[in-house]
Amino acid sequence: MKPGFLAKNPSVLAFLALLALFTLAVTLLSTAYGAEIVSTSMVKTLGKTLCLCLIAIAMDLVWGYTGILSLGHFAFFGLGGYMIGMWLMVARTREIVLASAAGVLPMTLQELSDAIATQIFGVVGSSELPAIWHFAGSLPMQLIFVVLVPGLLAFLFGWLAFRSRVTGVYLSILTQAMTLALSLYLFQNDSGLRGNNGLSGLQNIPGLAADQDHLSVWFLWASAVALGLGYLLASFVTSGKFGSVMRGIRDDEARVRFLGYSVESYKLFVFTLTAVIAAIAGALYYPQAGIINPAEMAPIASIYLAVWVAIGGRGRLYGAVMGAAFVSLVSTWFTGGRAPDLTLGIYTVKWVDWWQVLLGLSFVLVTLFAPKGLSGLVDLLAGLRTPWRGGTPLGPDDGSLREEEAVE
Amino acid sequence: MKALLEVSGISVSFDGFRAINNLSFSIGPAELRAVIGPNGAGKTTFMDIVTGKTRPDEGRVLWGEKSVNLLRMNEAQIARAGIGRKFQRPTVFEDQSVTENLMMALKAARAPWKVLVWRPCPADHARVAALAAQVGLADSLTRKSGELSHGQKQWLEIGMLLAQEPRLLLVDEPAAGMTLAEREQTTALLVDLAKTRAVVVVEHDMDFVRRLNCRVTVLHEGSVLAEGSLDHVTADRQVIEVYLGR
Ligand SMILES: Nc1ncnc2c1ncn2[C@@H]1O[C@H](COP(=O)(O)OP(=O)(O)O)[C@@H](O)[C@H]1O
Ligand SMILES: [Mg+2]
Numbered sequence: 001m002k003p004g005f006l007a008k009n010p011s012v013l014a015f016l017a018l019l020a021l022f023t024l025a026v027t028l029l030s031t032a033y034g035a036e037i038v039s040t041s042m043v044k045t046l047g048k049t050l051c052l053c054l055i056a057i058a059m060d061l062v063w064g065y066t067g068i069l070s071l072g073h074f075a076f077f078g079l080g081g082y083m084i085g086m087w088l089m090v091a092r093t094r095e096i097v098l099a100s101a102a103g104v105l106p107m108t109l110q111e112l113s114d115a116i117a118t119q120i121f122g123v124v125g126s127s128e129l130p131a132i133w134h135f136a137g138s139l140p141m142q143l144i145f146v147v148l149v150p151g152l153l154a155f156l157f158g159w160l161a162f163r164s165r166v167t168g169v170y171l172s173i174l175t176q177a178m179t180l181a182l183s184l185y186l187f188q189n190d191s192g193l194r195g196n197n198g199l200s201g202l203q204n205i206p207g208l209a210a211d212q213d214h215l216s217v218w219f220l221w222a223s224a225v226a227l228g229l230g231y232l233l234a235s236f237v238t239s240g241k242f243g244s245v246m247r248g249i250r251d252d253e254a255r256v257r258f259l260g261y262s263v264e265s266y267k268l269f270v271f272t273l274t275a276v277i278a279a280i281a282g283a284l285y286y287p288q289a290g291i292i293n294p295a296e297m298a299p300i301a302s303i304y305l306a307v308w309v310a311i312g313g314r315g316r317l318y319g320a321v322m323g324a325a326f327v328s329l330v331s332t333w334f335t336g337g338r339a340p341d342l343t344l345g346i347y348t349v350k351w352v353d354w355w356q357v358l359l360g361l362s363f364v365l366v367t368l369f370a371p372k373g374l375s376g377l378v379d380l381l382a383g384l385r386t387p388w389r390g391g392t393p394l395g396p397d398d399g400s401l402r403e404e405e406a407v408e
Numbered sequence: 409m410k411a412l413l414e415v416s417g418i419s420v421s422f423d424g425f426r427a428i429n430n431l432s433f434s435i436g437p438a439e440l441r442a443v444i445g446p447n448g449a450g451k452t453t454f455m456d457i458v459t460g461k462t463r464p465d466e467g468r469v470l471w472g473e474k475s476v477n478l479l480r481m482n483e484a485q486i487a488r489a490g491i492g493r494k495f496q497r498p499t500v501f502e503d504q505s506v507t508e509n510l511m512m513a514l515k516a517a518r519a520p521w522k523v524l525v526w527r528p529c530p531a532d533h534a535r536v537a538a539l540a541a542q543v544g545l546a547d548s549l550t551r552k553s554g555e556l557s558h559g560q561k562q563w564l565e566i567g568m569l570l571a572q573e574p575r576l577l578l579v580d581e582p583a584a585g586m587t588l589a590e591r592e593q594t595t596a597l598l599v600d601l602a603k604t605r606a607v608v609v610v611e612h613d614m615d616f617v618r619r620l621n622c623r624v625t626v627l628h629e630g631s632v633l634a635e636g637s638l639d640h641v642t643a644d645r646q647v648i649e650v651y652l653g654r
Contacts, residue, residue: 242524244512248501255499258459259572260487260518269520 005236012235015318016228023224032213043216044288045332049325050223051285052308054230056324057317058274058281059305061234064314065243066270067250069168071302072157072175073278075182076150078297080279081286082186083149085199086133087142088287091206093119094137123197130192146283147276154275155268162264162271167253179299186294198293202286219288226284227321230277234317237273246270247315307363313373322374331355410473412437412606413491413576418457418467419630427453428464429630437575440602442617442638443610445627446651451610452496454627455578459493460486472575488518492574496581496610498561502554506545506564509553510536513568535571543567544593558585566597576606583616595619626651 006013028034030043038046055077062068097115101107107115118127135141161174189195205215237243245266248256253263286292305324312323333339334355342349351358366373411434420428428450435441443451456462458469460483469478471489478486487493500509511528514535528536540546543563548556553564562585569577579598583591595616601607602622611617617624617638624641626633628650634641641647 237524240524241511241526241528242520244501244504244508245523247503248512251501251503252499254461254483255495255501257483258487258493259513259568260484261523262482262484262518262520266520 005239009235009239011318012232015231015321019224019228019231023221026220027217030213030217032211032217040213040216043220045329047216047220047223047288048285049328050220050227051281051288052328053321053324054223054227054281054284055278055305056308056312056320057227057230057234058277059309060314060317060320061237061246061277062270062274063306064309064316064320065238065246065250066267067253068267068271069172069306070175070271070274071172071299071306072179073274073305074301075179075297076154076275076278077282077285077301078183078292078294079150079153080146080282081292081296082193082199083142083145083279084283085202085286085292086136086193087139088202088204088206089120089199090116090133090136091139092201092204095206121194124189124195132192143283146279150279151272151276154272158268158271162267165264176299176302179297179302183294183297183299186297196293196295198291198296199286200291202292203288203290205287216288219284223284223288226280230281231317231321233277238317307359310363311366311373313371313375316372316375318378319373319375326374327359331359334358410437411435412439412472413458414468414470414475415454415458416468416470418464418469420453420457420462420464427630428457431467431627431631433625433632435576435606435608437606438602438604440599440607440620440622441609442620442622442624443608443627444612444614444617444624444651445633449627450630451627452580453630455493455580455608455610458486458578459483459491484518487572487574490573490575492569492572492577494565494569494577494579494582496584498558498565498585500553500556500561500564500568502552504553505550506540506553506556507536507549509564510539510567510571513571515571515573539567539571542570542597559587559590562586563590566594570601574605577601577608579607579609581610581612583611583613591616592619 026038026043026046029038030036031038031040055073059070059073062070062073093116094112097112097119098107101115113129114127117129121127121129129136135145157175157178161171166174185191186193187196193199203212203215208215210218238246245256245261248259248261249263249266256266257263304327308323308327309320310323311327312321313319334351337352339351339355341351370376372379413433413435415431415433418428418431419426431450431454433454443454445451453462457464458478460478460481463479470476471478471486471491476489478489481489501512504512511532514532516526516532517523537546537549540549543566545556545560545564545567548560553561556564562582566579566582569579582594582598586594591613598607598609599620599622609617609620611620621638623636624638625635626641626644626647633650634644634647
């Protein structure tokens with residue numbers, strides 16, 4: 001990155017400062033490091049929210065900036081989670097097996113790996129580690145897979161879809177089909193990833209003796225660092241000519257082609273890059289959630305992602321972050337049963353059931369009346385509103401002089 | 409003189425309707441050519457074929473000294489080969505500033521990873537400023553191009569075309585929405601450009617074409633009806649019948 005990048009993008013600096021402040025505040029209020037005001041489960045919720053903000057940035061890059069309404073990015077998020085989950089399960093199970101065998105006869109390597117396999121795959125009636133678990137014992141390998149597997153899937157999918165110039169609604173449907181196929185496949189017991197049981201016990205980090213109070217704060221830090229780096233990367237990508245080309249593709253991709261840019265390569269680049277960002281977010285999210293199963297990758301999750309970004313305001317990175325943080329936290333509150341019921345005479349609104357309706361409604365309202373979403377509020381605060389130029393245009397186009405302007 | 413662009417025997421049909429019918433056309437490396445013809449004659453479709461937007465059903469389109477087959481290339485490759493296009497309706501990126509529009513068009517590497525790390529150097533800024541001055545947008549560099557008037561958008565698009573430094577410019581009805589003074593400025597610019605490169609101008613306005621003072625190709629129902637000087641084609645009986653007579 002060139003020096004002076006931050007100076008030219010003061011909003012990045014503001015975002016990073018806010019993020020650091022937030023992380024520091026939560027740390028100081030946490031059970032492990034401070035005032036014990038914020039519970040450990042709350043720290044986990046906040047850490048997970050940071051990961052959701054990161055995938056929202058990815059969604060904003062691909063949809064808000066490039067105009068590709070992908071309804072499949074949660075598939076990459078989930079895959080990232082599975083890749084790290086495999087290592088967490090194997091390493092943790094090995095610790096347990098070794099501990100329970102301590103004092104008894106020493107185990108051979110074969111016996112150890114059989115015992116691990118039985119422990120993990122007993123639930124689906126198998127006692128063998130599938131081939132895809134070959135490297136699951138190695139953290140570096142699985143970390144590479146976090147990037148590689150979703151990245152390759154996105155690359156192949158994007159290559160096929162963009163090369164045949166599938167765009168608009170058809171592309172969205174195609175990405176939905178991909179997520180659906182992937183989650184249905186993972187639901188099968190013989191998919192090699194424990195079917196609908198998914199992977200569990202991910203909150204325990206093998207080799208670390210720390211308790212959940214401390215672990216949750218560490219993961220919060222890691223998520224904050226990832227979000228900060230993701231934000232930096234995304235603003236770097238969108239700030240220069242590359243960003244111009246992205247927005248050009250969104251607004252008029254045919255015109256971009258006639259300028260000599262290969263639109264397909266750009267779409268493929270952005271799609272793959274954002275899939276990798278989503279995967280990294282997922283790899284940080286699931287150890288905090290503790291469990292991952294194929295339902296997490298259901299098509300609806302990716303649709304929610306689009307709703308977050310729309311509500312936050314697409315085409316602005318902080319808009320995506322605001323949308324994801326706001327909607328997911330409010331949703332946790334409503335669905336967690338903590339929201340008080342609303343009594344309307346004969347009918348009582350239970351928010352657990354009605355929250356989705358409220359969300360759907362806000363989505364429609366934002367789309368219709370506030371296309372800038374929540375990030376429009378920032379404009380209001382900063383006094384950036386475009387002046388209202390009423391009256392009839394005097395020329396053929398929007399930009400021409402208006403009636404009352406001409407009078408002056 | 410060897411032709412820069414050689415189009416021979418192309419035809420294209422849309423749902424059975426022959427928009428281009430066995431059309432042949434060629435232009436030299438530094439030549440100005442006006443293409444005229446009634447509405448629906450196939451002028452825009454002809455440009456679509458040369459720039460790769462539409463595939464002809466038959467015929468050949470050859471480009472440059474090496475006679476590269478343009479039909480095997482996509483729009484972006486054709487643009488990079490040196491063919492620039494100005495559309496009938498001004499198409500600029502309305503959400504972006506004049507500078508951003510021009511920067512995007514500026515001749516430079518087009519591959520994603522190169523564009524990603526590309527940052528404008530002072531020379532690029534100077535070039536953009538010069539181009540903006542040339543098309544009368546020097547004080548509008550930071551304005552969103554969506555705010556510009558119709559005529560200014562036409563000019564911005566011409567500026568973007570120049571920024572690409574193409575060897576062949578295809579200009580579709582540039583004078584639409586321009587004032588008389590702007591039209592004169594445009595003709596002067598096009599005549600000047602054609603000294604160093606090939607320029608094809610589609611235009612309806614006969615006065616405009618007369619000022620270009622160049623060879624004229626008349627299209628009708630997808631093929632060439634007549635070709636020659638303006639006086640020659642306007643004296644042609646067929647041309648008078650299908651076009652000028654009405
Ligand atoms: N994509 C298309 N699909 C169907 N018909 C088309 C298409 N493009 C052009 N045409 C038809 O081809 C004819 C030539 O159109 P065009 O090249 O735009 O004419 P001009 O630019 O000379 O006015 C018109 O009758 C038009 O309706
Ligand atoms: Mg036309």
